[in-house]
Amino acid sequence: MKIELASNYGFCFGVKRAINIAQKYTNSATMGPLIHNQDEINRLKNDFNVGLYSNLNDVKENDTVIIRTHGIPKNDLKNLKAMNTKVINATCPFVTTPQNIVKDMSKDGYSILIFGDKEHPEVKGVQSYASDLDDVHIVLGIEDLENINFKHKKIACVAQTTKKKETYLEIVNHLILRNKEVRVFNTICDATFENQDAARDISIKADIMIVIGGKNSSNTKQLHSICLENCHDSYLIENEDDIDSSWFKNKEFCGITAGASTPDWVIQKVVDKIKNFK
Amino acid sequence: MKIELASNYGFCFGVKRAINIAQKYTNSATMGPLIHNQDEINRLKNDFNVGLYSNLNDVKENDTVIIRTHGIPKNDLKNLKAMNTKVINATCPFVTTPQNIVKDMSKDGYSILIFGDKEHPEVKGVQSYASDLDDVHIVLGIEDLENINFKHKKIACVAQTTKKKETYLEIVNHLILRNKEVRVFNTICDATFENQDAARDISIKADIMIVIGGKNSSNTKQLHSICLENCHDSYLIENEDDIDSSWFKNKEFCGITAGASTPDWVIQKVVDKIKNFK
Structure with a gap:
């Protein structure tokens, strides 16, 4: 079976930037999940002790709080700035x-x-x-x-x-x-356009499509919807554990794409696992 | 043969307004053809002595000059106002x-x-x-x-x-x-929309369409193009003299529409002539 990655996939500019910011502020916490990928959030917690607040009331004095890539409501930001905290804005430009x-x-x-x-x-x-x-x-x-x-x-x-x-x-x-x-105003970002166009191109050729990304990630769901238009056997998975070997029976061309919040190391593990299916 | 007029056709607000203005200023002249309909321009000349200038250089002192429905370039208007003339603006709002x-x-x-x-x-x-x-x-x-x-x-x-x-x-x-x-900016005027929609509706049902209007009238040409999409036998005519009786052989339903510069009296003459074809 041929395995091919879409010509554009994965991390966008804003996600790369937010992760770089988070890695700089060890022992901080993000306001809401930094990006829509649980595996990457676990990695930031384990390797950099970047925690997660889901509510403003949980924030404590002297905390370093990182604003998530998706931004937060205006009043939340205002209230956060009024508290005795250090606010780092990782909102995607x-x-x-x-x-x-x-x-x-x-x-x-x-x-x-x-x-x-x-x-x-x-x-x-x-x-x-x-x-x-x-x-x-x-x-x-x-x-x-x-x-x-x-x-x-x-x-x-x-x-x-x-x-x-x-x-x-x-x-x-x-x-x-x-x-x-x-x-x-054309505010759909270029990375999204490029990933969408590349997903469309490869899903036309593939007889099975694997879309890797968070199940609550908007852009991953769009990619999945685009792939389904062209390839009936298109599966949305979060990581290699979601793969079912039976999907690949009698398939000849497996296309792969990934959402803007999906780290390369997750994609690599998926590719490695699929390589084992003949 | 059934003869039916489109549910919307003919004179728009701006044309009606311009003709009313012109009729008020007898012995005046328009800067360019007031509207794109030669028959109506002839009527204004014969009944109200409204003449026609095609060039700024033709304008003479003390003339009353009416700006055509389509408007004129900014500098022409400025130059006209600077001359010793009375300028009446009939540009459609x-x-x-x-x-x-x-x-x-x-x-x-x-x-x-x-x-x-x-x-x-x-x-x-x-x-x-x-x-x-x-x-x-x-x-x-x-x-x-x-x-x-x-x-x-x-x-x-x-x-x-x-x-x-x-x-x-x-x-x-x-x-x-x-x-x-x-x-x-949606500057296509409602009358145009309405005439276009009505032309589409009737041309779907008709087996011959007659579109009445000036050959240099933009909106008449659009109506003709819309009718042709639905009815192969769609003819653009300026008045009843352009009608060829052979068009109506074996036809059962004749639809009629008219451009925004086509006066009702021209449409009526066309209808009267077609009524004679069985």
Whole structure:
């Protein structure tokens, strides 16, 4: 069986940067999981004693607190800074961009549309920067637009950095035909685009696709969805323990891709295990 | 043979308004053809002595000059106002909007994209309002985007008021994926949308379509193109003299639509003539 990695996969700029920051601050703690990969979070805990807070109330005086890659809501950051703590901001710069756009556009009298998951920490953070919180609307597709009442006929749109570009276009097209002005900010990050395009290319050729990443990672789920469009046997796994040897029976070409939070050492273990299946 | 008019057709708000203005100013002249319909221009000349200038140099002192529905370039308007003439502005307010958008966006450091015909007077007028004339790009489709070098990564888009919405979306989608910010102004006018939608609906049912309008009228040409997609026997005519009786042989359902510059009296003459074909 041929095994091939997608031409683009794995760690993006923001994740690499956040891990480098975390490794510099031993004995610190992150506010929420730094990235969406439990194996890497365990490694940071074991090798650098970087802990994890899931709630602001858990933070103690003199703590060094690292803001996660996805960012946190504006008021949480404000409260954290007001405490006697050292705050290190590892928010991905590509996430800071939509935060600032929402802040500026909301102030300038635009209704805000965010294409993303309501429950995703990145989206919760971005949303919190609007000055008019009642006029921020979060959607996953055009079907969610029906019941929205925008306060203005001028709409500013941002997307969660890891979303699928085709769906973003569907949403903004729907808005353009129905409003005077739609200001579209392309906040889907290039790494996401590149990983998506490469996943599409390899999944067309493969008869089995392995997508490695956290089960709660947005961009990993997008990759899995793209692979499924082209390759029926596409599996989403967190690490080599999730692999089932029966998947590979009679397969000739195994394609592999990985989400932006998946470290190379996890990918390597998966590849090594698959090599054993003939 | 059944004869049916599209549920929306003919004169738009801007054309009605311009004709009302012209009828008020007898013994005046328009700067360029007031609307794209020779029959109506002849009527204004015969009944109200509204003449036609095709060049600024023809204008004489004390003339009353009416600005055409499509607007004129900024400097022409400035020069006209500087002359000893009375200037009456019949530019459609829906054309003034993209003129102002281009003026503001160009000043704010956006590259400008106009979806329209380079040679159309409306587009020439809109284009002239940019402060940086080298960074205004006029396209008819995505194939024209390839060789454009925008000076900025922020692009403001406007459309000629009578263009097809589907093509506008194709163009802006192409730009959204390749630029940081695309500010999309929906300047295609509602009347155009409505006439286009109604032409689509009726041309699906008809086995012959008659589209009445000026041969140099942009919105009439769009209607003709939409009808051709659904009904092979779609004919563009200026008035009843262009009708060929052989078109109607063995036809059962004749649909009729008309461009935004086509007066009702021209449409009525066409309907009356077609009624004679069994």
